[in-house]
Amino acid sequence: MKSLERTIPRLAALAGALPMAAVVAAGLLATATGASATTVTDTFGVTITIESDCQITATNTLDFGTTGVLTAAVDTTSxxxxxCTPSTAYDIGLNAGGGSGATTATRKxxxxxxxxxxxxxxDAARATNxxxxxxxxxxxxxxxxxxxxFTIYGRVPAQTTPATGTYTDTVTVTVTF
Structure with missing residues (x-):
């Protein structure tokens, strides 16, 4: 009993030293063994707009390889x-290239x-320019x-063979949609 008699005055002194809110909070914590948390919820929208679009994702060199005289056609593909976004109509065009005097029918x-x-x-028959x-x-x-x-069907037609060396051109691909 003496121990309890000493503890009560100490608690009373401690309670006097603490702000009242702290004492109340401590009391609530001591008695609230089954306390539950409160939650609130809300929602938010998520959106994206897809526009008609096209991208050229890969191009490969049209390589006719190595040959000698050009007495017969040399064919290759690339x-x-x-x-493109679904349902987007588009056209793929290949320009004349950079060779002097070139046209889309005869590139150089x-x-x-x-x-x-x-x-x-x-086309594989090489009939449609x-x-x-x-x-x-x-x-x-x-x-x-x-x-x-899309396959590009290339042809070097038979022609007078020029000097030895490497011959090149650069063609621009355009997608119109």
Missing amino acids: TLDVV MTGGAATIDYQMFS WGDTVATDTVSSTGTGSTQS
Whole structure:
């Protein structure tokens, strides 16, 4: 009993030294064994707008390899990949390249002062020229949202063989949508 008699005055002295709010909070903590938390909820929107769009995702060199005299046609293929949003109609055009005097029907690879004629087609029979006039000699398609691959069919026709060396050209691909 003596121990309790000593403890009560100490608690009373301690209570007098603490702010009343702290004493009340301590009392609440001591008695609230099953207290529950309160929560609130709300919602928020999430949005994105997809516009009609196309991207050229891959192009590969149209490489005719190594050859000797050009007494017969040299054929090769290459591919280009395009991805467009679903239902987006588009046309792929290939320009005449950078060779002097080139057209989309007869492009020119250059090596020094000499050139080598070549052609690009949209079909394996190499009958349909692939140019850059929309709705005339371009390739038309409709986007799916996934990558679509297109084959470029190249041909170096038989012609007078120029000097030895490497002949090059650069063609610009344009997607119109």
